[in-house]
Amino acid sequence: MAQHAPLDQDTVERLLGSLEGWTREGDTIRRVYQAEDFPGAIHLVNVVAVLAEQARHHPDIDIRWRTLTFTLSTHDAGGRVTMADVRLAEQINEAIATQPAAR
Numbered sequence: 001m002a003q004h005a006p007l008d009q010d011t012v013e014r015l016l017g018s019l020e021g022w023t024r025e026g027d028t029i030r031r032v033y034q035a036e037d038f039p040g041a042i043h044l045v046n047v048v049a050v051l052a053e054q055a056r057h058h059p060d061i062d063i064r065w066r067t068l069t070f071t072l073s074t075h076d077a078g079g080r081v082t083m084a085d086v087r088l089a090e091q092i093n094e095a096i097a098t099q100p101a102a103r
């Protein structure tokens, strides 16, 4: 499936140019987000969980108090970045945009 074709590094870097907050970390893409507080962080995790289930594509999520780290890669593509990751990153950004501003 084309959505699960691994993207080369140049393509990933180019696409990240329009994905606010995301960086390439090796074969993955990553966004760190600091929520207002711990419940706010967990709320965002729950919103992202719904989006991930709908997309059938799931981020690794590291939760440390109110700091969330979302890491995306595609298992089916050998752990590399595909358009499925870019699409989910866009959706995570849309979810973040609905959150109250962190102090």
Ligand SMILES: C[C@H](O)[C@H](O)[C@H]1CNC2=NC(N)=NC(=O)C2=N1
Pocket: 056, 057, 058, 059, 072, 073, 074, 075, 076, 077
């Ligand atoms: C069958 C199911 O759609 C696949 O196993 C999905 C589940 N969630 C996934 N999530 C991520 N990040 N990568 C995948 O390749 C992946 N595959």
